[in-house]
Amino acid sequence: MRNLLYILLFCCFISCSKEYTPSPQQEKDIPVVLGEITANKPISVVLTNAKNITYPNYVSSEKFSDVVLFDSNKNNLDTLILQEKNYWKSNYKVQAKKNYTLQFKYKNNKINVKTEIPSSFSYKILEQKILSKDTLLLKLTIEDISDDSFYVIECWQYANNNYSKLSFLNNNKFTDNNKYHELSSPYKRLFFKTSVPRQITLKIITNLYLITSKDKFIEIRIKSVNHNYYEYLYNYEHQLQNEEFYLPNNNEYLGVLGGSYNIIFKI
Numbered sequence: 001m002r003n004l005l006y007i008l009l010f011c012c013f014i015s016c017s018k019e020y021t022p023s024p025q026q027e028k029d030i031p032v033v034l035g036e037i038t039a040n041k042p043i044s045v046v047l048t049n050a051k052n053i054t055y056p057n058y059v060s061s062e063k064f065s066d067v068v069l070f071d072s073n074k075n076n077l078d079t080l081i082l083q084e085k086n087y088w089k090s091n092y093k094v095q096a097k098k099n100y101t102l103q104f105k106y107k108n109n110k111i112n113v114k115t116e117i118p119s120s121f122s123y124k125i126l127e128q129k130i131l132s133k134d135t136l137l138l139k140l141t142i143e144d145i146s147d148d149s150f151y152v153i154e155c156w157q158y159a160n161n162n163y164s165k166l167s168f169l170n171n172n173k174f175t176d177n178n179k180y181h182e183l184s185s186p187y188k189r190l191f192f193k194t195s196v197p198r199q200i201t202l203k204i205i206t207n208l209y210l211i212t213s214k215d216k217f218i219e220i221r222i223k224s225v226n227h228n229y230y231e232y233l234y235n236y237e238h239q240l241q242n243e244e245f246y247l248p249n250n251n252e253y254l255g256v257l258g259g260s261y262n263i264i265f266k267i
Helices: 002-017 176-180 227-240
Strands: 031-038 043-049 064-071 076-079 081-084 087-090 098-106 109-117 122-132 135-143 149-159 162-169 190-194 198-205 217-225 254-266
Touching (some): 031 098, 122 254, 227 254
Parallel strands (some): 109 254
Antiparallel strands (some): 031 043, 135 198, 162 198, 217 254
């Protein structure tokens, strides 16, 4: 299951790579960093370069070396190992509400990529019922919020040994989906910022017959993410509608190293 979740995460990165067009100011051999570091989970990060438009296909590992994770006190926590293609992995598990730096050498230039892991939170299901043969209503609250946090919610269906992302309807006015009207409904991701408990209402669109049998279910994924990663995910959804994608430019590298605290549950 853990490896499958990694594959699902990087499907996002792979899909956006097919639409990625370097802007004129971007160098074509600049390193690219793509990854989501999640509290209490092993680490997996893609390191490639902008010349390789179809990342994460193979790029010579000779360009990357000394991939190391540091904490905020510059303590060496672990060295990431190249596992397959451009995936660098570590069994070290980061903690919520901590800051980390991923350092690596690219063509002998030392590059530092910083990220922050958000605080933990909890949830409570208030209501769950079938509205029709293809719509499931889910009401829940996000609780135990300790600071002003950024949240992303996704709905997935598991059937026939495969995960697929589900669309859903939402009309909560405090969400960025409904504030800015830049994302087309039904949504694939729900975005909102809050410092107080919030009630969320989702109308999940699926064929309910498909999940009534054994080994089929709907999975809700709630993640608290740092600000930079929140902007990346929101812009990704927005730019998909225009069939184009620009990676964040951080001067020394392109891409994002997201930090998250995730809760996943089945309904």
